[in-house]
Amino acid sequence: MSRINRPRVEDGDTVDATDLNSRFTDYNQPNALNAFNTRDAAFDLPQFENPGASTFGFLASYQNNAVIGANDWKHTSIVTVTGVSSAPPPAAPFIVGNAAGAPTPISLGAAGLTVAAGEVLRVYWDLSVYPHWIGTRPWTTGASVDFYNFDKGSGVAMPVGTNAACWVFWLQWDITSNALANFVEVPNQSDFRTDLYGDGSAYGGQLADTMSSSVVPAYIDRAIPDDGLVPANPIQCPVGWRGASGAWYYPKTSGSQTIYGLRVVFTGPMSPNHNTVSGANHLIHSVAWSSDSRLSYAGGSIDVVKQRIG
Amino acid sequence: MAFTPPATFTNGTVLTSASLEGNFQALRVYLHNGIIASDLEASQWIETRHIQPPRYEPFTGVQHGVSGHQGGQWSGGATARLTFATKYTTGGGKPTTSTVERLPGTAFQVEIVQPNSIVLFHYWYEAEVGPDFSTGGGQVATATDRLVWIGPLVGNTSLVERSRLQPAQNHQTGFKTSYPIGAEKTYPMSGGYASRSGTLTDFKPVGIYDYGLVYHSQIDRVAVINWSVALEVYYL
Numbered sequence: 001m002s003r004i005n006r007p008r009v010e011d012g013d014t015v016d017a018t019d020l021n022s023r024f025t026d027y028n029q030p031n032a033l034n035a036f037n038t039r040d041a042a043f044d045l046p047q048f049e050n051p052g053a054s055t056f057g058f059l060a061s062y063q064n065n066a067v068i069g070a071n072d073w074k075h076t077s078i079v080t081v082t083g084v085s086s087a088p089p090p091a092a093p094f095i096v097g098n099a100a101g102a103p104t105p106i107s108l109g110a111a112g113l114t115v116a117a118g119e120v121l122r123v124y125w126d127l128s129v130y131p132h133w134i135g136t137r138p139w140t141t142g143a144s145v146d147f148y149n150f151d152k153g154s155g156v157a158m159p160v161g162t163n164a165a166c167w168v169f170w171l172q173w174d175i176t177s178n179a180l181a182n183f184v185e186v187p188n189q190s191d192f193r194t195d196l197y198g199d200g201s202a203y204g205g206q207l208a209d210t211m212s213s214s215v216v217p218a219y220i221d222r223a224i225p226d227d228g229l230v231p232a233n234p235i236q237c238p239v240g241w242r243g244a245s246g247a248w249y250y251p252k253t254s255g256s257q258t259i260y261g262l263r264v265v266f267t268g269p270m271s272p273n274h275n276t277v278s279g280a281n282h283l284i285h286s287v288a289w290s291s292d293s294r295l296s297y298a299g300g301s302i303d304v305v306k307q308r309i310g
Numbered sequence: 311m312a313f314t315p316p317a318t319f320t321n322g323t324v325l326t327s328a329s330l331e332g333n334f335q336a337l338r339v340y341l342h343n344g345i346i347a348s349d350l351e352a353s354q355w356i357e358t359r360h361i362q363p364p365r366y367e368p369f370t371g372v373q374h375g376v377s378g379h380q381g382g383q384w385s386g387g388a389t390a391r392l393t394f395a396t397k398y399t400t401g402g403g404k405p406t407t408s409t410v411e412r413l414p415g416t417a418f419q420v421e422i423v424q425p426n427s428i429v430l431f432h433y434w435y436e437a438e439v440g441p442d443f444s445t446g447g448g449q450v451a452t453a454t455d456r457l458v459w460i461g462p463l464v465g466n467t468s469l470v471e472r473s474r475l476q477p478a479q480n481h482q483t484g485f486k487t488s489y490p491i492g493a494e495k496t497y498p499m500s501g502g503y504a505s506r507s508g509t510l511t512d513f514k515p516v517g518i519y520d521y522g523l524v525y526h527s528q529i530d531r532v533a534v535i536n537w538s539v540a541l542e543v544y545y546l
Binding site for chain 1: 312323341408473476479483495500501504509511512546
């Protein structure tokens with residue numbers, strides 16, 4: 001208990017330096033203010049320091065945000081990439097950057113932001129994206145894993161897209177310095193470059209390692225059956241401009257971690273895959289038609305908040 | 311800041327009123343916006359009854375306590391409050407316009423009573439976009455290129471951050487030109503379905519603020535069939 005209980009100075013008392021100093025240092029009590037002060041003795045809200053531009057808040061102790069990507073909401077100045085090629089292992093992920101190609105990470109300051117035990121980092125982002133492709137229904141290419149074969153009559157097969165292919169976005173952080181030159185995946189997040197079967201047949205990541213991931217569809221393919229047969233001409237439907245968004249939480253239960261910056265990266269197109277041996281579900285690179293796939297993006301935002309838990 | 315008296319007294323030296331008053335002044339500063347996190351007992355001792363006598367605001371769906379606001383609104387489930395966006399209030403579909411308007415019924419107002427509060431505003435919505443294959447009037451020429459942007463409102467529409475607006479496209483295929491005119495296929499199959507979400511964080515000074523959704527539309531009819539907004543405000 002931090003109650004200050006010192007007799008007042010009475011007439012005739014001798015006040016020496018020690019006694020006088022104690023009457024001030026009584027208020028210097030780190031880690032001492034408790035239920036007595038806030039309930040029985042009623043410290044009130046105005047007596048606590050506000051977070052302000054500092055990081056002194058103790059329910060929410062830090063907030064920051066930044067614009068990411070090519071900041072052009074009408075999409076006249078955008079960034080466009082071609083899907084990851086088939087050369088194994090897959091290329092490193094694309095880094096969300098401005099129209100000139102410069103990455104747009106969020107910096108958490110020269111000294112970084114330290115997340116201590118009992119705190120949680122909350123990260124949110126959104127980005128205006130446009131998945132598209134060239135050609136006609138390229139996902140039905142022979143080796144593609146992104147279509148089913150249906151009967152369009154007389155036993156003739158008609159490939160129709162699974163509508164499961166996607167582009168995947170995730171977070172990287174730099175925990176080395178504010179130079180922001182050493183980004184790696186955040187905890188529990190794959191870079192989708194793992195040789196999942198050990199034979200080079202499929203690269204990607206397990207769904208268990210997609211903690212900060214968000215996906216957007218790569219295409220829409222439509223074939224409405226009629227009398228048990230799919231039509232001879234399925235329709236490819238543009239996915240169009242859309243908002244992609246994600247959230248990631250980093251609770252710290254012991255120790256501490258200093259983070260200097262975060263950024264959004266992406267790769268694709270990807271497809272779902274189930275490993276019948278290990279039982280794991282994967283997202284794997286869909287390379288058969290990746291050279292025909294495109295992803296454009298414009299601008300968005302990334303927001304960071306640090307809070308105390310409990 | 312933690313409290314440290316600026317003057318330390320020593321026996322045998324002259325005691326001045328200035329040094330005493332300096333210590334008193336430092337104490338006043340400490341006791342008015344000076345207590346920091348490290349002054350608190352490290353082990354958990356706070357219970358809701360200690361620091362947060364809550365007040366629930368039935369109209370906004372937000373609970374206001376000593377430490378801030380928590381709560382939100384949603385479209386209401388079975389009693390859904392459908393809402394809409396339309397090009398007729400944001401430039402008639404002309405590509406050069408950039409005005410934004412409030413998405414009807416999605417905004418609510420809160421009073422922030424402490425300076426420099428940390429705010430998190432969460433939003434989500436689900437929309438069926440178009441179809442709008444109307445012609446003329448200087449609109450975006452190719453109907454399937456028409457978009458609607460919906461995003462967060464903080465304060466008033468003049469303060470909307472355009473980079474936070476998230477787009478969705480017009481209904482693409484399966485449009486019936488004969489009666490009944492409209493979408494022939496479902497919106498997810500026709501590229502006109504949108505489900506979007508996001509979170510905006512901010513510092514806010516003392517004031518009364520509107521939080522909700524805004525839009526800019528190049529499409530005549532955008533049916534927002536579900537939505538929700540939620541707010542976290544931390545005074546400390």
